Amino acid sequence: MRVFQDNSEIFNLLSEGVSEGIIVVNKKQEIVAANSSAEEMFGYEPDELYGKSLNVLIPQKYRHGHDEHYKGFMQKREKRQMGKSLDLSALRKDGTEFPVEVGLNPFELAGETYSMALVIDITERKLREKELSHWAKIFNESLSEIYIFDAKTYAFINVNKEALRNTGYSFEEFKGFSPKNIICNYSDDDFHELLKPLQSGEQVKIKSESLLQRKNGTKYPIEIHLQLSMVGDREAYVAMVMDITDRKNYTKRLEKQVEERTEELRKALAKEKELGELKTRFLSLVSHEFKTPLSGIMTSITLLSKYTETSQQEKREKHVNTIKGKVRYLNNILNDFLSVERLETGKVTYKVEKFPLSKLVNEVIYNANMLLKTGQKINYPENIDGINVWFDEKIMELVLSNLLHNAIKYSPEETVISIIVKQEKYKLSIQIVDQGIGIPLKEQKHIFNRYYRAENALLTQGTGIGLNIAKQHLENLKGSLEFISEENKGSTFTMSIPVETQVK
Numbered sequence: 001m002r003v004f005q006d007n008s009e010i011f012n013l014l015s016e017g018v019s020e021g022i023i024v025v026n027k028k029q030e031i032v033a034a035n036s037s038a039e040e041m042f043g044y045e046p047d048e049l050y051g052k053s054l055n056v057l058i059p060q061k062y063r064h065g066h067d068e069h070y071k072g073f074m075q076k077r078e079k080r081q082m083g084k085s086l087d088l089s090a091l092r093k094d095g096t097e098f099p100v101e102v103g104l105n106p107f108e109l110a111g112e113t114y115s116m117a118l119v120i121d122i123t124e125r126k127l128r129e130k131e132l133s134h135w136a137k138i139f140n141e142s143l144s145e146i147y148i149f150d151a152k153t154y155a156f157i158n159v160n161k162e163a164l165r166n167t168g169y170s171f172e173e174f175k176g177f178s179p180k181n182i183i184c185n186y187s188d189d190d191f192h193e194l195l196k197p198l199q200s201g202e203q204v205k206i207k208s209e210s211l212l213q214r215k216n217g218t219k220y221p222i223e224i225h226l227q228l229s230m231v232g233d234r235e236a237y238v239a240m241v242m243d244i245t246d247r248k249n250y251t252k253r254l255e256k257q258v259e260e261r262t263e264e265l266r267k268a269l270a271k272e273k274e275l276g277e278l279k280t281r282f283l284s285l286v287s288h289e290f291k292t293p294l295s296g297i298m299t300s301i302t303l304l305s306k307y308t309e310t311s312q313q314e315k316r317e318k319h320v321n322t323i324k325g326k327v328r329y330l331n332n333i334l335n336d337f338l339s340v341e342r343l344e345t346g347k348v349t350y351k352v353e354k355f356p357l358s359k360l361v362n363e364v365i366y367n368a369n370m371l372l373k374t375g376q377k378i379n380y381p382e383n384i385d386g387i388n389v390w391f392d393e394k395i396m397e398l399v400l401s402n403l404l405h406n407a408i409k410y411s412p413e414e415t416v417i418s419i420i421v422k423q424e425k426y427k428l429s430i431q432i433v434d435q436g437i438g439i440p441l442k443e444q445k446h447i448f449n450r451y452y453r454a455e456n457a458l459l460t461q462g463t464g465i466g467l468n469i470a471k472q473h474l475e476n477l478k479g480s481l482e483f484i485s486e487e488n489k490g491s492t493f494t495m496s497i498p499v500e501t502q503v504k
């Protein structure tokens with residue numbers, strides 16, 4: 001102790017200028033010197049520490065451990081730091097504790113062994129470390145992917161755990177990367193453009209959507225929030241990235257649903273419109289198409305009433321037939337309209353049954369006879385007497401009478417209309433062959449469209465419905481309707497039904 005008092009000036013000179021606390025203890029761990037920084041740090045008056053045991057500076061709970069530590073240290077007698085790796089606490093005079101880092105330096109002076117402790121109050125540093133570790137934890141454990149990259153080179157500086165997990169890259173791999181390595185279709189120039197407002201200070205945050213590619217090649221949609229920040233003394237961008245696969249899927253599902261509903265609505269509207277059009281058309285057709293036959297009927301009735309003589313029976317019959325024919329014609333138009341409505345609303349039900357073909361053909365021809373023009377003749381099909389058909393009888397009648405009426409309508413006087421029945425292996429076909437006006441080649445592809453009427457047919461009455469519904473009904477029953485035609489020469493319409501429906 002004396003030695004120190006003797007040399008106190010030198011000690012003071014050496015130790016007062018430093019901000020670290022310096023405490024010298026002898027072998028018995030009594031304090032023989034302390035600089036003012038140490039006194040202040042521990043809350044003692046000047047010189048108050050002299051002669052006190054080192055223990056006064058060590059919290060009770062560490063004292064025992066400290067003794068062991070100190071002994072071991074003295075035995076090894078080497079310069080060392082205490083507290084670098086340990087969490088050392090020191091005790092102030094007022095009983096409060098504070099964290100310290102202690103460096104120990106044993107030396108000999110005048111035959112005595114001393115030990116000099118360099119004490120640094122690390123309260124501030126500990127606080128900073130705690131704060132930092134708090135932020136580091138948030139950074140690392142965030143469920144958003146966080147990427148930090150250099151503002152100049154765009155090289156990644158740091159990425160968090162979630163980024164590693166979702167991309168499948170290791171931290172080492174990331175070190176050689178810049179965002180263009182993981183963001184699809186993004187060059188450095190694109191990035192430069194995107195980051196401009198941050199660089200210029202125009203904006204403090206940027207939000208963008210993109211596609212990120214994992215190491216295994218799979219891609220996922222992301223939302224990026226970008227900010228300019230400082231890492232140490234260099235500028236860096238911090239990108240918070242959220243995997244928005246679920247959101248995208250949800251949006252996609254929603255979009256698809258909206259699309260489907262819109263489509264359903266569009267169809268329903270189109271159907272509604274079609275039915276509306278049909279009604280309008282029906283009304284205008286009623287006024288046009290019904291007028292001529294009705295006035296024909298009217299004329300015939302007027303004439304009928306004039307033929308009172310018994311000898312005029314032939315004339316009466318002619319007019320009665322005309323009336324019958326025109327009423328049937330009107331009935332057909334009405335049936336066509338009803339058919340369209342039923343087909344449109346899906347209300348058609350078919351009744352397939354067995355019936356003799358000849359009976360139906362005879363009826364159709366008989367009814368058509370009344371519409372024949374002067375000199376027109378219908379050739380009956382040959383050898384059909386034994387044929388029984390399994391089909392919807394009403395539909396076959398509707399189709400055949402439509403075809404036959406057309407053949408009559410679109411053929412001039414003095415022509416022949418032939419009905420030919422052919423039995424093939426898989427089908428039974430009935431052909432109606434006429435020598436009429438034919439269908440212009442360029443219009444043939446439209447002829448089965450509803451309401452379509454060829455240019456050369458417009459002077460003849462018609463609705464453009466018959467062929468359309470005939471074809472639809474036949475196809476619904478696995479049959480078909482086709483034609484060949486040449487303008488001014490004639491047409492051949494062929495209806496076929498599958499042979500399974502036909503039993504001899």
Ligand code: ADP
Nearest residue numbers: 406407410438453454457462463464465466467
């Ligand atoms: P509509 O005869 O009432 O006009 P259809 O649907 O039966 O309606 O026929 C559609 C169109 O096909 C007719 O307007 C006509 O142009 C043409 N067509 C149908 N059958 C014949 C035929 N046998 N000869 C010439 N053209 C025909």
